[in-house]
Amino acid sequence: MLSTRFTNDVRQTLDQFRRSVDQMFENFYGYQSQAAASGERSWTFSPVVESGWTDDHLNLRAILPGVSENDVRVTVQNNQLVIEGERKAPEGFDKSAFTQLAYGRFYTAWTLPAGLDLDHVICRLDKGILEIQVPIMEASKPKQIQITSAAGQKAISA
Secondary structure (H helix, E strand, O other): OHHHHHHHHHHHHHHHHHHHHHHHHHHHHOEEOHHHHHOOOEEOOOOEEEEEEOOOEEEEEEEOOOOOHHHEEEEEEOOEEEEEEEEOOOOOOOOOOOOOOOOEEEEEEEEOOOOEOHHHOEEEEEOOEEEEEEEEOHHHOOOOOOOOOOOOOOOOOO
16 A cells, blocks of 8 residues: 555656646747647747847847748837747648757747837848847937036035
C-alpha cells in the first residue's frame, strides 16, 4: 500500500512538472496547445522584436525570416504599434514533412510611449528584418537649459 501511494505521488508530481514545462514553452515559443486535444501538436511563428532609441527616433526591429512585404502589416492605433501577418511554409511542404521551423499567422503589439509622431512612422523590410522608425516629436525632445554663474550676484543677508 505504501509503495502504491508513493508511486501515485511521484506520478502526480512528474505530471504536474510536465504540464508546467509545457506551459513555459507555450508562453515562450508560441506553442499552441489547442491542437493537443486532437492529439496533434503545432507550433506558430512568433517574431522576435527589439527596440532602441536615438536622439530623433524610436527604432524597432522585428526578425521575420521568410516573410515577404505582402505577408506583413504594420498599424498604429491608440498608442499601440501592431505587427501582424503570416509566415508561409515553402511550396512542396505537406503535413508529413519534418521541420523545426514554425509557420503560420503571427501577431505582436507594442505600447508606444507618449511624445512620438505616429503620423510619420517609416517601415522597411529587407532580408527578413523589418525596421520601424517612429520619430520623436520636437516638443518631447530634451532641451538644453542655460546655467548662469552666481558669482555676479550679491549675497542676501537675513
